[in-house]
Amino acid sequence: MTQPRALMTAQEMIELMEKVFPQALAFGFTIDEVEARRVVISLPTQQEHLRPGGTVSGPTMMTLADTAMWLAVLAAIGPVALAVTTNLNINFLRRPSPGPINAEARIFKLGTRLAVGDVSLRSEGQEDLIAHATLTYSIPPPEKRGLPVA
Amino acid sequence: MTQPRALMTAQEMIELMEKVFPQALAFGFTIDEVEARRVVISLPTQQEHLRPGGTVSGPTMMTLADTAMWLAVLAAIGPVALAVTTNLNINFLRRPSPGPINAEARIFKLGTRLAVGDVSLRSEGQEDLIAHATLTYSIPPPEKRGLPVA
């Protein structure tokens, strides 16, 4: 079986976000790996991401998981900026260690209307999961995939 | 059956966040209602919360849901800042209308170690849900509830 190729590169993803979704870029993550059904991104955690007890906040980890899956969907179907999350389920498992957090998104199923996958979050260099999410993205029909760009 | 009373007021919640969690306050929401097992908060949506297509981003709604449930847990058990989310499941249902978003959190179960509830998100003044979340919070044992305040 031939492995499918990713339909966008990391650089093309960054350029897409600059045009249509600069807030996503402002979150401050890097794109580490892009494959046809798998994307890994990292977030250097900063003061603004912390919550009481000095740990990374839940919303920061949810945003990271959602972003990783959005990019994995883009890698799988190309620059369809309007793909939107319909369901996200996340379990917070361990307190992260200080330092960057990696989020590895994998796609389980890529249908014509829905993409489903999971995201594993780890403190950089560690094997244990700090959180695990499953997400469903809705893929717009072809006639509605145009980008809201000038 | 006597209805239990909320263990914190909206004002006390704001003062707690000022001390231990200023990032939560910086998110920009208001606390509209506080009851023993129910809290309603609102977010005036701004440019920074938007995503492609002009709609409020998923992470913004997740953060709002998580914040509403955290405050509902505080209303139920008092100022235990270290309560943390262990599970969040959210369904995104409709595109929000322009304007503020209301999040109504209700607690289904308040145990000694876990609190479980749901959050209904609506565009202000409308009945239809734009998103619905269920959350589990872990409540620290009494000896670990001290606040990390100076």
Added chain:
Amino acid sequence: MTQPRALMTAQEMIELMEKVFPQALAFGFTIDEVEARRVVISLPTQQEHLRPGGTVSGPTMMTLADTAMWLAVLAAIGPVALAVTTNLNINFLRRPSPGPINAEARIFKLGTRLAVGDVSLRSEGQEDLIAHATLTYSIPPPEKRGLPVA
């Protein structure tokens, strides 16, 4: 606003199950209330539904929740037997009391392709939830809604 009417009665639901899904009926529940966006069913719990400790098993409650939502979808869209669950999330909250269990399904959103709602499970006559589920059903496109009946 005129309230929509249910597109099937309880009796019609039972006849549909007799024809296309006798295993569902064999589960042994009764249909108590049918509205356009809400259905209540009940299960008299029996020895076969129990698990260690004498409590009703998780799979029994999941089956009850799934059945209640399936019937709520039928009430909303008519006899489309091929509607299938795509996501189910359930929190188990309290040990049920002996006796029947009620499951109240409500639909949050009825789209052309997806229906999303929740199910509240209670021991009969009690207010506290014993479990709470949210479900998404996929609705087949009109040309695939034919029933597999003789």
Added chain:
Amino acid sequence: MTQPRALMTAQEMIELMEKVFPQALAFGFTIDEVEARRVVISLPTQQEHLRPGGTVSGPTMMTLADTAMWLAVLAAIGPVALAVTTNLNINFLRRPSPGPINAEARIFKLGTRLAVGDVSLRSEGQEDLIAHATLTYSIPPPEKRGLPVA
């Protein structure tokens, strides 16, 4: 790092179910692999598991996922029959092929009070997932782990 060993064998799990949970055994599955943090079981699907359209029912897959994770918890902590599911989230991805279904449970986190993991369901011999579940089990404190056996 030394890999931990499973605290029960497949044969010991079967004997435990014969004593305290015969309904689980009546479900008809086999235990294929047992490791310290991973268990694989299989279900030969039969007429009673089917739903309209000839596919395996959602409740059958939920029961299989729940059973696989329960056994993975037993492998990890020993014969604590009273461990109970507190949360289950499942996505149904593809229609199963005819024939047995495999369920592979892995534990992400084993705490003193909670175990969290996921279950991947596949039609035997195929790589694509037909369903994916994440589950949380509550582990009773040591003084309440006694089995309800004669």
